[in-house]
Amino acid sequence: xxxxxxxxxxxxxxxxxxxxxxxxxxxxxxxxxxxxxxxxxxxxxxxxxxxxxxxxxxxxxxxxxxxxxxxxxxxxxxxxxxxxxxxxxxxxxxxxxxxxxxxxxxxxxxxxxxxxxxxxxxxxxxxxxxxxxxxxxxxxxxxxxxxxxxxxxxxxxxxxxxxxxxxxxxxxxxxxxxxxxxxxxxxxxxxx
Amino acid sequence: xxxxxxxxxxxxxxxxxxxxxxxxxxxxxxxxxxxxxxxxxxxxxxxxxxxxxxxxxxxxxxxxxxxxxxxxxxxxxxxxxxxxxxxxxxxxxxxxxxxxxxxxxxxxxxxxxxxxxxxxxxxxxxxxxxxxxxxxxxxxxxxxxxxxxxxxxxxxxxxxxxxxxxxxxxxxxxxxxxxxxxxxxxxxxxxxxxxxxxxxxxxxxxxxxxxxxxxxxxxxxxxxxxxxxxxxxxxxxxxxxxxxxxxxxxxxxxxxxxxxxxxxxxxxxxxxxxxxxxxxxxxxxxxxxxxxxxxxxxxxxxxxxxxxxxxxxxxxxxxxxxxxxxxxxxxxxxxxxxxxxxxxxxxxxxxxxxxxxxxxxxxxxxxxxxxxxxxxxxxxxxxxxxxxxxxxxxxxxxxxxxxxxxxxxxxxxxxxxxxxxxxxxxxxxxxxxxxxxxxxxxxxxxxxxxxxxxxxxxxxxxxxxxxxxxxxxxxxxxxxxxxxxxxxxxxxxxxxxxxxxxxxxxxxxxxxxxxxxxxxxxxxxxxxxxxxxxxxxxxxxxxxxxxxxxxxxxxxxxxxxxxxxxxxxxxxxxxxxxxxxxxxxxxxxxxxxxxxxxxxxxxxxxxxxxxxxxxxxxxxxxxxxxxxx
Numbered sequence: 001x002x003x004x005x006x007x008x009x010x011x012x013x014x015x016x017x018x019x020x021x022x023x024x025x026x027x028x029x030x031x032x033x034x035x036x037x038x039x040x041x042x043x044x045x046x047x048x049x050x051x052x053x054x055x056x057x058x059x060x061x062x063x064x065x066x067x068x069x070x071x072x073x074x075x076x077x078x079x080x081x082x083x084x085x086x087x088x089x090x091x092x093x094x095x096x097x098x099x100x101x102x103x104x105x106x107x108x109x110x111x112x113x114x115x116x117x118x119x120x121x122x123x124x125x126x127x128x129x130x131x132x133x134x135x136x137x138x139x140x141x142x143x144x145x146x147x148x149x150x151x152x153x154x155x156x157x158x159x160x161x162x163x164x165x166x167x168x169x170x171x172x173x174x175x176x177x178x179x180x181x182x183x184x185x186x187x188x189x190x191x192x
Numbered sequence: 193x194x195x196x197x198x199x200x201x202x203x204x205x206x207x208x209x210x211x212x213x214x215x216x217x218x219x220x221x222x223x224x225x226x227x228x229x230x231x232x233x234x235x236x237x238x239x240x241x242x243x244x245x246x247x248x249x250x251x252x253x254x255x256x257x258x259x260x261x262x263x264x265x266x267x268x269x270x271x272x273x274x275x276x277x278x279x280x281x282x283x284x285x286x287x288x289x290x291x292x293x294x295x296x297x298x299x300x301x302x303x304x305x306x307x308x309x310x311x312x313x314x315x316x317x318x319x320x321x322x323x324x325x326x327x328x329x330x331x332x333x334x335x336x337x338x339x340x341x342x343x344x345x346x347x348x349x350x351x352x353x354x355x356x357x358x359x360x361x362x363x364x365x366x367x368x369x370x371x372x373x374x375x376x377x378x379x380x381x382x383x384x385x386x387x388x389x390x391x392x393x394x395x396x397x398x399x400x401x402x403x404x405x406x407x408x409x410x411x412x413x414x415x416x417x418x419x420x421x422x423x424x425x426x427x428x429x430x431x432x433x434x435x436x437x438x439x440x441x442x443x444x445x446x447x448x449x450x451x452x453x454x455x456x457x458x459x460x461x462x463x464x465x466x467x468x469x470x471x472x473x474x475x476x477x478x479x480x481x482x483x484x485x486x487x488x489x490x491x492x493x494x495x496x497x498x499x500x501x502x503x504x505x506x507x508x509x510x511x512x513x514x515x516x517x518x519x520x521x522x523x524x525x526x527x528x529x530x531x532x533x534x535x536x537x538x539x540x541x542x543x544x545x546x547x548x549x550x551x552x553x554x555x556x557x558x559x560x561x562x563x564x565x566x567x568x569x570x571x572x573x574x575x576x577x578x579x580x581x582x583x584x585x586x587x588x589x590x591x592x593x594x595x596x597x598x599x600x601x602x603x604x605x606x607x608x609x610x611x612x613x614x615x616x617x618x619x620x621x622x623x624x625x626x627x628x629x630x631x632x633x634x635x636x637x638x639x640x641x642x643x644x645x646x647x648x649x650x651x652x653x654x655x656x657x658x659x660x661x662x663x664x665x666x667x668x669x670x671x672x673x674x675x676x677x678x679x680x681x682x683x684x685x686x687x688x689x690x691x692x693x694x695x696x697x698x699x700x701x702x703x704x705x706x707x708x709x710x711x712x713x714x715x716x717x718x719x720x721x722x723x724x725x726x727x728x729x730x731x732x733x734x735x736x737x738x739x740x741x742x743x744x745x746x747x748x749x750x751x752x753x754x755x756x757x758x759x760x761x762x763x764x765x766x767x768x769x770x771x772x773x774x775x776x777x778x779x780x781x782x783x784x785x786x787x788x789x790x791x792x793x794x795x796x797x798x799x800x801x802x803x804x805x806x807x808x809x810x811x812x813x814x815x816x817x818x819x820x821x
Contacts, residue, residue, distance in 0.1 A: 003459075011564070013795075024375060028209055035341075035376040037211075039317070040234055046779050047566030060455035062341075062374040065533045067552030082561040089552065099794060100782075103564040107773050107783045108605060111562035118559055125557035141794040175193035 003056035004158070005064040009083035010075030011101045012049050018173065019073070019145040020051035023152075025169035026161050027055050037062035048079060055158070071157055075145060076101050078114045081122055094123055095131035095151055097144045131155055135189070139181065146182045150189035163190050197245035201252075205382045211375045212342040212367060213238035216309065219349035221252055222383045225279050226304070227271035228255045229264035231645065232674035233283030234318035235372040236311035240677070240686070248687045252385055257677050257686050260615070260645040261286035265293045265308070272304040273401065275393025277353060281309035285614060287325050289646065295332040297362040298418070299411035301398045305357035307349065308334070309365045314496050315530035317369050320595075320614060322529075324497035329364050329474050333415045335422045336364040336474040337431075338448045339371060343378045348471060351431060361418050366473075368496070370530070371449055423475035431471030432480060437464040442544060443488035445481065445505065447473045450496050450531035456549070457537040463547030465492075476504055482512055490517040492543055496531040519543045565603050570780045571741045571799035573668060573712035574598045578606045579776050579805060580715035581635075581664060584722035589633045590625050594618040594647070596639035597673045598666055605777050609637075616646025623650070623659035633726050634661045640695050641671035641679040648698070654731045655702060662725045663733045666712070667695050668740040676743050696735060704733055712738035715804045745797050757798025757814035759791055766810035776805040793817070 006023065010016040017038055027034035036053040052064045069087040072094045074080035080096035088094060098116060105111035116132065123130035133151040138144065153163050163186075170182060199208055200218050210218075216239060220228060230240055243255050254271075258264035261282040268278040280290075287294060287310060297306065313319040329336045335355065337348040345367065352363040400407050426432070442465040446454055451469045458464070468484045470477070485491055485505070493502040502520035509516060521527060526539060534551065541548035568575050578601050585591070593599050593609035594617065601608035611621060622636035638647050643665060654661055671677040678684045680693040699707055706728050708721040718736055725732040748754050759780075766789060773781035773789050780795040780802075798814035805811075 012566070013569070021375070025209060028377060033377075035374065037370050037374045040238070040373055046564075046569060048564050058459050060459070061370075061449065061452040061533050062376070063370060063453075063532050065456070065549075067555070078561050078564065081559050082564075085555055085558060085561070088555070101779065101792065101795065102782055103562040104567065104604065104777070104779075105562040107777065107779070107781060109770075109774070109783055109787075113785075114559065114561060122557060122559050126555045144794075172194045179193070 001056050003054055003059045004071075005069045005089075006053040006055070006071045006073060006158070007064045007069040007083055007087040008051040008053070008073045009079040010049055011079060012046050014049070014075040015142060015145040016049050016051055016075060019075075019149055020053060021173060022149060022166060022169045023158065023161075024053050025172050026165040027053070027158070029165040029168045030160050030162070032160060033057055033059070035059060035062045048082070050083070071095070073148065073152065075099075075148065077116070077119060078103055081114055081119055084122070084128060088126075088128055091127065093129040093131065093157055095133065095148065095155070095157060097148045098132050098134040099144060131157070139185070143182065143185055146185050147189055150186050153186075154190050196242070197247070197250075200242065200246060201250060202380075203383060205380060207377050207379045209375055209377050210342060211238065212339070212345040212372045214242040215342040215346040215378045216349050216365070217242040218380050219346045219353075220279060222381060223350055223353040224252070224277060224386060225307070225353065226253050226276035226388055227268060227278040228253050228280070229258050229267045229278070230255075230281045231258055231261045231264050231286060232671050232677040233286050233311065234674060235313060235367070235369040236281050236283055236309065237674045237677065238372070239281055239309070241675070244686070252388075255686055257679075259680060261290040262293050265290040268306055269293065269297060269300070269302070272302040272306040273300065273394055273398070274304065275389070275391070276304040277306070277357060278304060279307045279309060282311065284310065284312045284319055284323055284325055285321065287328055289615065291328065294328070296403060298333040298415040299403050299408070300401060302356065302360045302362060303393060303398050305353060305360065306362045307352045307356055307365055308362055309367060311372055312366055312368050314368050320612070322497060324500070325366065326474060326500050327498065330500065333419045334362050334364055334474075335419070335472060336366050337471055338366045338473045339471075340448050340451050340469075341371065342374055342376050344471075345371060346378055346380065347431065351471070355422070355425075359418050359421065361415075361422075368449055368530075419475050422472075423478060426472045426475065426477035427479045429472055429477065432477060433469040433471075434484075435467040435469070437466050439464055439466045440487060441489045442466070442547070443468065443484055443491045444494055445470070445484065445491060445501070446494035447471070448496065450494050450536060453531055453533040453536040454494060456533040457540060458547065460549035461547050463544070465544075465547060473501065476501065476508075478508055481505060482508060482514060485509055485514045485516045485518075488516060490519065492519045492540070494531070494536065494539070495521070498527060566600055567603065567779060568597060568600055569742045570778055570795045571745070571797040571801060572597070573736070573738045573741055573801075574601060574666060575776065575778060576713050576715060576801040577664075577666065577718060577736045578608050580718035581722050582606075582608070583719040584726070585635060586633070588631070589635060589726075590622075592618040592622045592625070592634065592636045594636070594638045594642050595673075596642055596666070598637055598639060605775055615642050616650055619647065619650030619654050619661065619663055622661040622663075623654050623657070626660045635722075635726065636661055636663045638663060638665050639672075640665065640667045640669065640681055641677075643695055644680045644693075651699070651704075652702060655704065658730060660730055662722070662728075663731070664722065665695060665733055665735045667735055667737040668712075670740050670743055672740045672743065676740065699733055704731065706730065706732035707735065708733070709735040709737060712736040713799075713801045741797065741799055756817045758793055758796035758817055759798065759800060759802060759814050760812045761789055761791060762810045762812055763788060765808050767808050769807050771805050771807060772802050772811060776802055778802055
């Protein structure tokens with residue numbers, strides 16, 4: 001099997017660690033060899049956070065090489081374009097949650113905010129498959145990562161991973177009310 | 193939910209997806225390590241997070257966060273000479289702090305054994321440099337094992353502990369950032385708990401333990417003899433791997449994460465060199481390497497950071513007159529940064545282009561994305577304090593930062609600092625800058641964990657030598673930057689409640705006359721106090737005190753009664769002065785194209801510290817949000 005590389009990005013505080021570990025564990029539950037690595041430390045303080053997942057028999061370093069990701073997952077609009085530009089391979093897919101955490105230069109009025117249209121144009125010109133995710137009715141903004149996960153599952157963006165694998169992985173990592181609320185959202189969005 | 197603590201204590205063999213920092217904890221348990229110490233610092237604090245998951249009464253070893261890396265090393269040393277296998281772990285630059293003790297370890301007969309886990313940081317992901325601590329291992333005659341992935345982290349810790357116990361020497365387990373944090377399924381062996389032997393085995397006859405004048409020489413000879421013996425053992429170490437592709441022309445010697453990067457680039461290029469991958473990287477297995485050199489026409493030394501191994505291998509080839517072309521580091525870039533697969537491909541392409549994976553060109557179309565520098569959290573007390581302190585100081589005043597979350601204030605729009613060095617350095621540097629200087633006032637910053645770690649000597653010096661500086665002590669009750677570890681003023685240590693050692697009491701005890709104290713979020717008061725403090729001739733301290741807001745809010749959220757709140761902006765009162773978004777610059781504020789300002793509901797924590805900054809009082813008091821779970 002050809003290696004399948006996933007690069008995830010977002011802003012510190014968006015819950016990238018959880019979605020990343022769910023996918024890693026879901027791949028394991030599906031019987032695939034998977035390795036990964038997260039960024040920790042300094043970058044978490046409102047800066048860019050990233051995570052790497054590599055699935056396949058012939059993968060070694062946990063880090064995805066530049067422009068060799070088959071799938072880029074981003075929790076934020078600016079970071080979606082930044083990550084896809086740097087990591088997405090030709091014919092790759094970008095899936096992102098459409099929310100904007102304005103970078104400092106935007107807030108200082110020194111740069112333009114990236115628009116939804118710009119993301120779409122970028123993907124069209126680079127021939128990337130694009131999946132934009134947004135739900136106005138999320139019970140909690142901290143559940144955007146699970147909404148994104150549901151879109152990944154529904155569109156079968158990681159081959160070989162079924163809803164049951166994601167659910168088992170969520171069960172590995174969460175419990176009680178948090179698990180119930182996240183599973184409920186996941187199931188609702190996967191089946192719609 | 194999986195119970196990772198129970199898993200770490202499993203009697204049965206098992207496999208689980210864990211990061212390197214977790215794998216090493218199971219290895220400590222299996223090796224019957226009895227005392228573990230640390231001071232928090234990336235990339236290693238998650239080792240303590242894994243330990244924290246195990247209830248103190250269930251832990252088969254004692255663990256503490258000590259006040260700094262030097263003390264942590266001393267505690268682990270003390271336990272070892274009393275017969276207990278011990279381990280100390282900390283980040284790369286932590287070894288600089290620990291060095292005074294660390295360099296002596298190899299002179300001592302460590303009857304219990306001792307493993308020193310170093311979290312080096314190639315790529316300077318979260319450190320002030322990317323120093324290669326193999327230099328200090330060499331300086332102190334200490335062997336090093338370096339794993340490439342979490343499975344090896346587990347095996348190599350066990351090997352390091354065995355070697356340490358066999359020869360009674362310190363052994364380093366050198367981890368790098370992406371080995372600490374890499375996740376993979378690791379297979380662990382079975383474990384049978386045994387009671388801790390509480391007999392203190394310390395005996396001066398095992399020594400000497402007094403390295404003084406002429407006593408030093410036999411101790412040094414013993415250390416060097418041990419090192420020679422370890423090098424010979426390394427020749428036969430089964431953990432070293434030879435990947436024999438029957439390529440007698442091209443060989444590569446490497447270790448650690450760069451080995452995995454190499455395999456990735458070769459998987460893509462189809463290149464098949466022979467590879468010698470070392471497990472113990474100091475002292476080197478001379479015979480093994482000599483044989484490898486002899487059997488290849490050309491050998492590439494693939495070595496992240498500095499050229500220690502290359503120098504030794506070249507010396508070996510010279511001494512034994514081996515005819516081989518050795519390719520080592522060429523330009524400065526080969527000394528800089530992490531050896532990712534991309535980096536390794538670039539280095540390999542310069543020697544054997546057919547072995548290197550091809551870099552991908554940039555995408556067909558590009559969009560300029562505004563940079564996103566790291567910053568302080570929404571509602572952070574440092575932001576509030578910066579805003580206030582700035583009002584009290586002149587542009588020309590010199591502001592010295594220390595290590596901690598507040599360091600991030602060097603970036604726009606705050607531009608608070610002009611200097612930074614290392615833990616606890618701000619008062620010493622500030623004192624120097626106040627000398628022969630009659631016009632620019634000097635203000636130093638320090639966090640409370642750093643105060644205990646290495647800040648106190650600089651403060652005593654400022655008092656003792658009557659330096660004219662002001663110290664602003666940001667007291668948030670925790671070690672925030674590395675993930676909220678408790679310190680001496682927190683009221684808790686890693687294991688239990690403790691009596692607080694208040695920062696203020698320490699200062700008073702030292703005899704600091706001019707102490708001001710204010711809630712971090714009281715901006716006007718803080719401004720006034722800083723003005724007053726800097727006007728004083730001599731040493732003055734302003735304590736800005738408030739619990740870390742991120743930690744506090746996380747604790748609040750866990751309560752049943754918690755009500756999430758957020759501020760709002762009265763658009764009719766707002767005159768677009770933009771103080772909140774541009775100067776105060778809490779990431780919560782959103783700037784619209786028409787210049788109007790809004791609040792990002794994903795980010796606002798409802799602390800309300802921004803209210804004080806609005807000149808037209810357009811920011812409304814935090815109110816409960818609707819419909820959240």
